[in-house]
Amino acid sequence: MSSAERSAGTGRLLTGVAWAVLLLGLWLWGNGFTGGFGGTSAPTTGDVAAVGRPLGVPLPPALDPLSPAKPDRVEIPSIGIAAPVVPRGLDSAGAIDPPPYAMQNTVGWYGSGTQPGASGAALLVGHVDTETKPAVFYVLSSARPGEKVRVSRADGSVVEFTIDDIQVFGRDRFDPTKVYGPREDGRAELRLITCGGTFDRATGTYNANVVVSAYLTAVVKE
Template identity: 80%
Template sequence: MPATGRSPGTGRLITGVAWAVLLLGLWLWGHEIAGGLGGSSAPTTGDVAAVGRPRGVPLPPAHDPVEPARPRRVDIPSLGVAAAVVPRGLDARGAIDPPPYAAPRTVGWYGAGTQPGAAGASLLVGHVDTDTDPAVFYGLSAARPGEKVRVTRADGSIAEFTIDDVQVFGRDRFDARKVYGPREGGRAELRLITCGGTFDRATRTYTANVVVSAYLTAVRAPGAGREA
């Protein structure tokens, strides 16, 4: 959620600092940590609060990974998200450049990483707000297991992911491996990430990150209404 009591013009600075902290963790993970998790993690105390998987919510089986293709668009019907996806690289500090501030409704994809639908964890990042308005991932914390995320890819196919986990990770103990690493080997997974928690006036950052995890459950072939 946007911080309250901010003076006009401070939002961009706060968001930029927050992204630097978050995405530096990605750089450290990529350079220093090898291998996947080998299983799901859902800590619920301390620096992490987890929505987890509510009882009684059936989840479909995973679809086999498909050939890589760059993402072009992401849709989350339950949240009203319909956004273009643009590739983002690393800046001079080794952190991912977030989506441009001039396009707060755009989602960034870590272009050097996994492409959505391929085996591994693909990373999509978006702003939660600007200095004045909600941004593309403003409602991300309201996502729930069982809901769908659809990624339109450059080959015309649509990779459909099912959300299986929603967590809020405190920045003071942000665990890049838990956030960015694959939950199950051999699956095609997706991470949707934005700022969360509360606004810390002392550091001028948000105190946490919202991380939505999903896995591939269907693929619609290019130009067809059927699943591949």
């Protein structure tokens, strides 16, 4: 099945962007734009819905965490995502400042947090769309367990993570520690986050976030 076929139904050209709550009180519910088409960007049931963790998918053992190094690029070959990564800080409201819409095909990394490959959960965020077209994480919700995420790092290494969980979390009953905290102590983990659920025309925001979780399983390039 092609990336386009797999992404059918996972998103529409919706306006605005909403960010979920981050670990330790880093709020990602950002400003949105009104006047859009609205619709559903990802499946959701209740406040937490598993997009897919099918039985029988073999998952490799975790690799021990590596020395820290900043990320330069992220790729998910199975769904056609390949994008540069830039560090982002917090805005005046205490939220992670996402890449501007002029950089809609760029992924933001929370630069004060864990570096991908090091122990803990590194956080990568990206827009699902702009006012007129899909953005970098438009097809993120079509990822599946067992698929690979590759991160190129500033030290020249390329590290590979294996996806083990894809969920949609509603913001009405959001537990940031559960969502963004490490799933297993001592592992190097990754969270890729974008908008999900339904678009609310009245508020100009989405009502949920897609969260793809992965853990370090290989070093592709030293």
